[in-house]
Amino acid sequence: TKEKKILTLAGDGIGPEIMEQALHILDWVQNNSALSFHVEKDLVGGASIDQNGIPLTKEVIAKAKAADAVLFGAVGGPKWDGIGFDKRPELGIIGLRKELGLFANLRSTIVFDSLVEASTIKPEVIKGLDIMIVRESTGGVYFGEPRGIETLSDGTRKGVNTEVYTSFEIERIARVAFDLARQRQGHVCSVEKSNVMESGLLWREVVTELHKKEYFDIPLSHMLADNCAMQLVKNPRQFDIILTSNLFGDILSDLGAMLTGSLGMLPSATLGARQQNGVIPALYEPIHGSAPDIAGQGKANPLALILSLAMMLRYSFDEQDTSEKVVNACKAVLDQGFRTPDIMSAGMKLVGTEEMGKAVLAEL
Amino acid sequence: TKEKKILTLAGDGIGPEIMEQALHILDWVQNNSALSFHVEKDLVGGASIDQNGIPLTKEVIAKAKAADAVLFGAVGGPKWDGIGFDKRPELGIIGLRKELGLFANLRSTIVFDSLVEASTIKPEVIKGLDIMIVRESTGGVYFGEPRGIETLSDGTRKGVNTEVYTSFEIERIARVAFDLARQRQGHVCSVEKSNVMESGLLWREVVTELHKKEYFDIPLSHMLADNCAMQLVKNPRQFDIILTSNLFGDILSDLGAMLTGSLGMLPSATLGARQQNGVIPALYEPIHGSAPDIAGQGKANPLALILSLAMMLRYSFDEQDTSEKVVNACKAVLDQGFRTPDIMSAGMKLVGTEEMGKAVLAEL
Ligand SMILES: CC(C)[C@H](C(=O)O)[C@@H](O)C(=O)O
Ligand SMILES: CC(C)[C@H](C(=O)O)[C@@H](O)C(=O)O
Numbered sequence: 001t002k003e004k005k006i007l008t009l010a011g012d013g014i015g016p017e018i019m020e021q022a023l024h025i026l027d028w029v030q031n032n033s034a035l036s037f038h039v040e041k042d043l044v045g046g047a048s049i050d051q052n053g054i055p056l057t058k059e060v061i062a063k064a065k066a067a068d069a070v071l072f073g074a075v076g077g078p079k080w081d082g083i084g085f086d087k088r089p090e091l092g093i094i095g096l097r098k099e100l101g102l103f104a105n106l107r108s109t110i111v112f113d114s115l116v117e118a119s120t121i122k123p124e125v126i127k128g129l130d131i132m133i134v135r136e137s138t139g140g141v142y143f144g145e146p147r148g149i150e151t152l153s154d155g156t157r158k159g160v161n162t163e164v165y166t167s168f169e170i171e172r173i174a175r176v177a178f179d180l181a182r183q184r185q186g187h188v189c190s191v192e193k194s195n196v197m198e199s200g201l202l203w204r205e206v207v208t209e210l211h212k213k214e215y216f217d218i219p220l221s222h223m224l225a226d227n228c229a230m231q232l233v234k235n236p237r238q239f240d241i242i243l244t245s246n247l248f249g250d251i252l253s254d255l256g257a258m259l260t261g262s263l264g265m266l267p268s269a270t271l272g273a274r275q276q277n278g279v280i281p282a283l284y285e286p287i288h289g290s291a292p293d294i295a296g297q298g299k300a301n302p303l304a305l306i307l308s309l310a311m312m313l314r315y316s317f318d319e320q321d322t323s324e325k326v327v328n329a330c331k332a333v334l335d336q337g338f339r340t341p342d343i344m345s346a347g348m349k350l351v352g353t354e355e356m357g358k359a360v361l362a363e364l
Numbered sequence: 365t366k367e368k369k370i371l372t373l374a375g376d377g378i379g380p381e382i383m384e385q386a387l388h389i390l391d392w393v394q395n396n397s398a399l400s401f402h403v404e405k406d407l408v409g410g411a412s413i414d415q416n417g418i419p420l421t422k423e424v425i426a427k428a429k430a431a432d433a434v435l436f437g438a439v440g441g442p443k444w445d446g447i448g449f450d451k452r453p454e455l456g457i458i459g460l461r462k463e464l465g466l467f468a469n470l471r472s473t474i475v476f477d478s479l480v481e482a483s484t485i486k487p488e489v490i491k492g493l494d495i496m497i498v499r500e501s502t503g504g505v506y507f508g509e510p511r512g513i514e515t516l517s518d519g520t521r522k523g524v525n526t527e528v529y530t531s532f533e534i535e536r537i538a539r540v541a542f543d544l545a546r547q548r549q550g551h552v553c554s555v556e557k558s559n560v561m562e563s564g565l566l567w568r569e570v571v572t573e574l575h576k577k578e579y580f581d582i583p584l585s586h587m588l589a590d591n592c593a594m595q596l597v598k599n600p601r602q603f604d605i606i607l608t609s610n611l612f613g614d615i616l617s618d619l620g621a622m623l624t625g626s627l628g629m630l631p632s633a634t635l636g637a638r639q640q641n642g643v644i645p646a647l648y649e650p651i652h653g654s655a656p657d658i659a660g661q662g663k664a665n666p667l668a669l670i671l672s673l674a675m676m677l678r679y680s681f682d683e684q685d686t687s688e689k690v691v692n693a694c695k696a697v698l699d700q701g702f703r704t705p706d707i708m709s710a711g712m713k714l715v716g717t718e719e720m721g722k723a724v725l726a727e728l
Binding site for chain 1 (some may be wrong): 440449452454458484485486489505506508511512513516520521522523524525526527528529530531532557559560561562563564565566567570589590591593594596597598599611612614615616617618619621622623627
């Protein structure tokens with residue numbers, strides 16, 4: 001098979017440390033599957049600001065577009081707090097989503113059996129939890145115009161953002177959710193705030209129409225975003241796929257991640273539309289952030305990024321077997337008691353980033 | 365003392381049942397304090413739609429403006445689902461907030477000792493929790509223009525809402541949070557999404573400036589809304605006062621309410637600016653909704669509305685003692701084991717709405 005081009009963007013904070021471990025796994029995959037990789041590395045976020053003055057360069061965008069998949073660490077940290085809104089590290093990831101047309105952010109919200117006690121939620125409420133959050137990621141208030149801060153004639157100021165969704169954008173992301181539901185033999189809960197926002201009302205209408213036309217076999221429900229936050233705490237296992245906007249998805253997926261008690265374990269994939277050359281643009285990144293407080297200390301949990309790599313094997317390279325091997329290796333090291341500090345509990349073996357990476361490799 | 369005018373708007377679903385019990389408590393207050401009340405009742409939400417065709421009439425707005433306080437039940441239900449966006453029952457409460465200038469929605473997020481087991485969160489994480497969420501409630505995306513659904517020339521549609529905050533609005537609500545923090549000897553966490561939204565960036569700047577000028581003695585921190593959702597699950601007791609926008613407040617306060625395991629117990633106050641006649645416009649309502657699924661069955665928990673009444677005694681009528689008596693009576697009936705179905709657990713005494721109301725009265 002043809003060589004796959006991978007662009008790795010480790011970014012800031014713990015990004016570089018965990019990326020190092022993920023690259024060892026990538027080597028293993030190369031040596032133990034039909035896949036071969038051409039890996040290129042570049043800078044994004046604060047690391048790119050330090051080098052190039054901006055969080056995302058044209059060159060990186062071009063490389064990302066030319067790649068078969070992007071493996072992403074994390075961006076941001078207090079170092080760049082005063083940098084200005086138009087240069088902030090977060091534009092690294094927001095810009096990549098937009099430039100590559102990565103509209104479907106799939107956030108895996110699962111509870112690992114061996115970590116069920118790590119959550120603040122009672123084990124009987126979350127055991128076996130397996131939700132996929134399908135978050136729209138190139139629209140909504142993240143990109144809507146007009147936006148900005150204006151000084152009024154009386155010297156006071158006004159800050160404006162615009163939540164905007166077209167029926168095209170809504171239908172496109174809803175399709176992803178319904179297709180996934182079909183694969184999983186699951187059901188979809190579409191979440192908005194249609195009792196307050198017209199954009200949410202349109203969301204509900206478009207999802208309902210598409211469901212009627214093409215996906216009537218998939219159970220569909222609708223829920224308001226405030227109620228969804230409540231229901232996630234009350235009874236998260238009622239959900240299979242949650243379909244929602246960029247902003248609600250940001251909040252609800254972080255909430256969901258924390259419910260699992262396994263934040264340091266959760267991967268995500270962000271996918272675009274299939275290109276003429278057959279490639280589906282894709283970026284894989286952990287749900288956790290750059291954790292500047294523990295950066296450079298060798299304490300970070302590399303498993304979320306390694307599991308993101310497993311998602312890459314599955315979604316971008318159709319390597320289900322190898323993907324499963326990686327996932328199972330991660331589960332096995334947990335079962336063996338290996339724990340980075342973020343998931344440590346009594347009686348387990350405390351390890352660092354590198355040891356954890358090595359343990360997965362050994363298991364493979 | 366002068367007679368206080370109270371407008372009661374029971375609304376829909378369980379609203380009327382719980383209001384009945386609250387009115388008994390109001391009678392007791394009248395007979396056992398220096399206060400006397402003139403109570404008027406009217407319709408709001410779906411009940412007003414059924415009678416008048418619209419969820420909030422001019423007459424009700426006028427009565428609410430003339431009242432010293434409004435006691436509110438809840439609005440909405442599937443019966444009015446197809447009614448149209450400009451007539452929906454929710455406009456009952458949204459319209460009242462706007463018309464009366466009730467910009468400060470104070471949501472009490474506390475865990476009752478006797479209900480600590482009712483939550484899905486581990487007791488050791490939430491025991492003693494006492495957060496006050498200060499939610500802006502006359503601005504943001506709830507009211508921002510432009511808004512609406514537009515059909516484009518190619519037949520597709522576009523839904524738009526606008527998040528807008530002025531420095532005046534932000535400073536006004538921040539003042540409420542800081543003043544409360546001073547009273548509570550607490551601290552403020554201001555929540556926005558300033559890494560994505562300029563309106564959130566302005567929010568952070570204005571809160572920071574006000575803090576520097578007038579409230580430097582109060583500990584202040586800032587947090588992104590997605591992180592706040594996580595931190596509420598991870599370690600809710602790190603918070604004292606959460607200061608946030610209308611939309612984030614909607615989601616985070618519902619999340620917080622569910623964490624307590626005591627949703628049916630949580631009151632809120634929504635306050636405006638002091639008028640020339642000295643009155644601060646105020647509306648008191650439970651955080652829970654209209655619960656149409658159990659409406660009319662005598663199962664609803666009246667305690668959140670009774671505790672809202674206690675907030676009214678405290679904030680609107682400066683009757684701290686009587687307010688505390690009501691709060692303590694509610695706690696006492698819980699200690700005695702009385703439970704409506706929403707908070708029922710093994711070994712407790714299952715009661716209905718009326719019995720619960722009577723138990724509080726008996727305790728008083
Ligand atoms: C870094 C930030 C801009 C980003 C977002 O808000 O989308 C992050 O929170 C996420 O969820 O991926
Ligand atoms: C009923 C609804 C419009 C309302 C809101 O979104 O503000 C409710 O959820 C609340 O929190 O009071």
